[in-house]
Amino acid sequence: MSTYVNRAGLKVAAELADFIEHKALSGLDVTAESFWQGLTSLVETHMPENRALLNIRAELQKQIDDWHPKHGPATSQMENYISFLKEIGYLEDEPASFQISTENLDPEITHLCGPQLVVPVSNARYALNAANARWGSLYDALYGTDAISRQGELAPGKTYNAIRGKAVFERAAAFLDQAFPINGASHNDVIGYSISQNGDGAQLILQTASGEVQLNNPDAFHGFSESNKGLHILLRHHGLFAELLINSADMIGKLHPAHVADVTIESALSAIQDCEDSVAAVNAADKVHIYSNWLGLMRGDLEDTFEKNGKQTTRRLNPERSYTGRDGQPLKIRSRSLQLVRNVGHLMMSDAILDKNNDPIGEGIMDAAVTTLCAMHDLKLKTNSQTGAIYIVKPKMHGSREVAFACQVFTDVENFLGLPKNTIKIGVMDEERRTSANLKACIFAARERIFFINTGFLDRTGDEIHTSMEAGPVLPKDQIKSERWLLAYENRNVTIGLSCGLSGKAQIGKGMWAKPDDMADMLTQKIGHPKAGANCAWVPSPTAATLHALHYHEVDVHAVQRARLSEPTASLEYLFSMPVLDPQSLSAEQIQRELDNNAQGILGYVVRWVDQGIGCSKVLDINNVALMEDRATCRISSQAIANWLRHGLVSQEQVLASFTHMARTVDEQNAGDPLYIRMSDNPDRSVAFKAALDLAIEGTVQSSGYTEPILHASRLRFLEK
Numbered sequence: 001m002s003t004y005v006n007r008a009g010l011k012v013a014a015e016l017a018d019f020i021e022h023k024a025l026s027g028l029d030v031t032a033e034s035f036w037q038g039l040t041s042l043v044e045t046h047m048p049e050n051r052a053l054l055n056i057r058a059e060l061q062k063q064i065d066d067w068h069p070k071h072g073p074a075t076s077q078m079e080n081y082i083s084f085l086k087e088i089g090y091l092e093d094e095p096a097s098f099q100i101s102t103e104n105l106d107p108e109i110t111h112l113c114g115p116q117l118v119v120p121v122s123n124a125r126y127a128l129n130a131a132n133a134r135w136g137s138l139y140d141a142l143y144g145t146d147a148i149s150r151q152g153e154l155a156p157g158k159t160y161n162a163i164r165g166k167a168v169f170e171r172a173a174a175f176l177d178q179a180f181p182i183n184g185a186s187h188n189d190v191i192g193y194s195i196s197q198n199g200d201g202a203q204l205i206l207q208t209a210s211g212e213v214q215l216n217n218p219d220a221f222h223g224f225s226e227s228n229k230g231l232h233i234l235l236r237h238h239g240l241f242a243e244l245l246i247n248s249a250d251m252i253g254k255l256h257p258a259h260v261a262d263v264t265i266e267s268a269l270s271a272i273q274d275c276e277d278s279v280a281a282v283n284a285a286d287k288v289h290i291y292s293n294w295l296g297l298m299r300g301d302l303e304d305t306f307e308k309n310g311k312q313t314t315r316r317l318n319p320e321r322s323y324t325g326r327d328g329q330p331l332k333i334r335s336r337s338l339q340l341v342r343n344v345g346h347l348m349m350s351d352a353i354l355d356k357n358n359d360p361i362g363e364g365i366m367d368a369a370v371t372t373l374c375a376m377h378d379l380k381l382k383t384n385s386q387t388g389a390i391y392i393v394k395p396k397m398h399g400s401r402e403v404a405f406a407c408q409v410f411t412d413v414e415n416f417l418g419l420p421k422n423t424i425k426i427g428v429m430d431e432e433r434r435t436s437a438n439l440k441a442c443i444f445a446a447r448e449r450i451f452f453i454n455t456g457f458l459d460r461t462g463d464e465i466h467t468s469m470e471a472g473p474v475l476p477k478d479q480i481k482s483e484r485w486l487l488a489y490e491n492r493n494v495t496i497g498l499s500c501g502l503s504g505k506a507q508i509g510k511g512m513w514a515k516p517d518d519m520a521d522m523l524t525q526k527i528g529h530p531k532a533g534a535n536c537a538w539v540p541s542p543t544a545a546t547l548h549a550l551h552y553h554e555v556d557v558h559a560v561q562r563a564r565l566s567e568p569t570a571s572l573e574y575l576f577s578m579p580v581l582d583p584q585s586l587s588a589e590q591i592q593r594e595l596d597n598n599a600q601g602i603l604g605y606v607v608r609w610v611d612q613g614i615g616c617s618k619v620l621d622i623n624n625v626a627l628m629e630d631r632a633t634c635r636i637s638s639q640a641i642a643n644w645l646r647h648g649l650v651s652q653e654q655v656l657a658s659f660t661h662m663a664r665t666v667d668e669q670n671a672g673d674p675l676y677i678r679m680s681d682n683p684d685r686s687v688a689f690k691a692a693l694d695l696a697i698e699g700t701v702q703s704s705g706y707t708e709p710i711l712h713a714s715r716l717r718f719l720e721k
């Protein structure tokens with residue numbers, strides 16, 4: 001339990017007050033008094049609306065729950081369903097045609113297209129890595145993953161496998177041929193890359209056995225530099241930089257016919273430092289930890305010291321990259337991804353601050369004020385945004401009134417912190433069904449500050465199940481994702497975004513690649529995102545960013561967007577078309593396997609959340625595929641079980657038996673973790689086991705099917721033990 005201090009009528013956890021007054025405010029022209037006064041009035045003005053919005057969610061859900069038993073699934077009488085949604089205010093009137101008018105956005109948002117990395121900001125080591133993931137080694141990403149087959153003679157082995165290395169050279173050359181083609185030759189034919197300088201500047205020389213050749217587009221050569229690593233040659237295609245490192249003495253370079261020791265490419269153009277679904281932050285200490293890391297990123301002085309491969313390493317933010325431009329002039333290139341921060345949504349309350357009635361305040365309101373305050377350091381330093389913008393990603397909003405509410409909170413934060421109007425930009429997650437159905441109205445509500453829309457299909461799938469809980473049993477979770485509703489959702493997001501003028505002004509983003517170790521599969525599938533017209537799509541790691549970046553060289557996203565501009569928007573009928581499952585279509589074994597798979601995923605995720613405070617984990621599924629699990633994926637699995645329980649496909653005893661059985665499997669999988677606390681020895685005494693089970697058994701009554709309330713309460717119970 002926190003010790004509180006009084007600040008302008010609020011009770012603030014002492015450690016949070018200390019952080020704000022001695023760290024976050026230090027060096028800014030904002031006094032502690034004005035900050036606390038501003039926060040107090042923010043809370044007083046907005047908490048009633050925050051509560052009202054949550055009540056509306058519950059009220060609408062109740063009416064939808066009541067409708068289905070009388071009428072059946074939406075697909076059985078779509079017209080009637082749509083009229084009903086209009087009547088209850090779930091479906092809003094669509095605004096007339098308009099274009100967004102957001103100003104002062106960085107080119108990483110408006111023009112450059114590339115991967116968007118997400119990272120739990122609670123983990124400084126990873127957060128720094130994400131900020132530095134603007135550039136990544138293509139050689140490392142290819143060599144270190146299944147992007148190059150690991151079979152037979154290509155298997156990585158214990159020491160460097162030169163055959164695998166050669167396959168890496170060839171794949172890298174294929175990339176160079178695609179992005180930087182050579183007149184009448186291939187990069188595979190090049191035996192020397194060099195620079196020639198004269199009074200007019202620098203020129204790239206490519207030597208083959210049959211003589212000198214030229215890039216098709218000589219303007220793709222941008223500059224060069226020399227360092228103790230070798231000669232660095234800077235190229236650019238589709239706005240994205242790539243660098244060849246030439247060094248004949250290097251261990252890798254000497255094996256390459258043209259001594260290319262590495263190909264490094266621009267990878268994560270932006271990174272979302274996440275305060276939401278990938279973190280476990282349940283009390284004032286956790287929030288202060290998160291805010292401190294974000295402050296460090298915004299001040300540029302975050303560092304973390306840790307042991308890696310038996311060596312102490314200190315990680316810091318990378319400095320800008322320096323080159324000599326083609327014109328002979330010094331050239332600075334950004335080395336860090338553009339930092340965005342994801343706040344929490346409107347649901348959760350935080351007792352890090354209590355209001356005048358001793359009630360916890362909206363955590364989203366607190367995040368808005370504190371993450372903006374921290375980002376004000378960058379407004380002075382300009383090492384992150386070059387245009388004076390603060391980028392806040394706002395998740396889990398339902399409909400346009402909730403978006404308008406978030407924007408109003410931002411306006412008031414700007415006012416009390418003395419920031420120009422619309423300094424805070426909003427990234428609207430399109431991840432709740434009511435937002436997808438009213439997307440145009442949602443964008444309209446944020447039209448002056450919106451910097452992205454993004455299809456968070458994981459939360460969105462959880463909400464799809466929860467919203468139609470009473471319609472009937474849902475399909476197994478992998479099948480849900482290939483249904484027509486999801487295609488309509490993804491398509492509508494792009495076409496509506498384009499019709500509201502996002503192209504060239506803001507991002508249309510797509511969702512997470514949730515199989516962090518399956519890079520070959522990602523390379524095949526995720527090109528679908530830029531091909532659909534997405535400026536960016538989420539990746540779980542820097543390596544995935546480097547590989548996904550290749551897709552943005554292959555696809556000209558702005559051309560796709562131009563082509564899709566006149567495409568009609570998929571109808572609501574498709575959006576609401578998720579079918580109910582015919583229970584007879586699944587065998588008892590299939591039902592059991594789906595239940596076990598969901599139970600394993602929930603347990604594997606929850607046990608680390610509750611016992612160790614880890615909000616995002618790699619967890620094996622029943623087929624031994626490592627999956628990224630966060631609160632959104634846990635929402636899907638728990639809602640899926642809750643739905644089958646509700647419709648009698650599984651019984652409560654069966655669910656308990658499955659969790660008990662899978663707890664043993666999860667315990668075995670974690671046997672190598674010295675901090676791990678086993679569940680299966682005594683499930684009745686394991687807070688984590690109970691939390692996992694509750695998420696499924698109590699799933700139908702969780703607000704929108706969210707996992708946060710049970711996870712937070714369970715972690716707090718664990719900490720009190």
Ligand SMILES: CC(=O)SCCNC(=O)CCNC(=O)[C@H](O)C(C)(C)COP(=O)(O)OP(=O)(O)OC[C@H]1O[C@@H](n2cnc3c(N)ncnc32)[C@H](O)[C@@H]1OP(=O)(O)O
Nearest residue numbers: 118119126129130277278458512540541616617618628632
């Ligand atoms: C539905 C949604 O909301 S999706 C958004 C939420 N999800 C996320 O944010 C996913 C973020 N990703 C992660 O947390 C991790 O990649 C996990 C949990 C999936 C896997 O983590 P691990 O098991 O530790 O990964 P693994 O062992 O393969 O790699 C660790 C290395 O990769 C780096 N790394 C992994 N993920 C990231 C990341 N997202 N950002 C930066 N670095 C990362 C680590 O820094 C570490 O390198 P280091 O030793 O040099 O520090």
Ligand SMILES: O=CC(=O)O
Nearest residue numbers: 456457458459632
């Ligand atoms: O936040 C992303 C999602 O898919 O949910």
Ligand SMILES: [Mg+2]
Nearest residue numbers: 431456459632
């Ligand atoms: Mg989400």
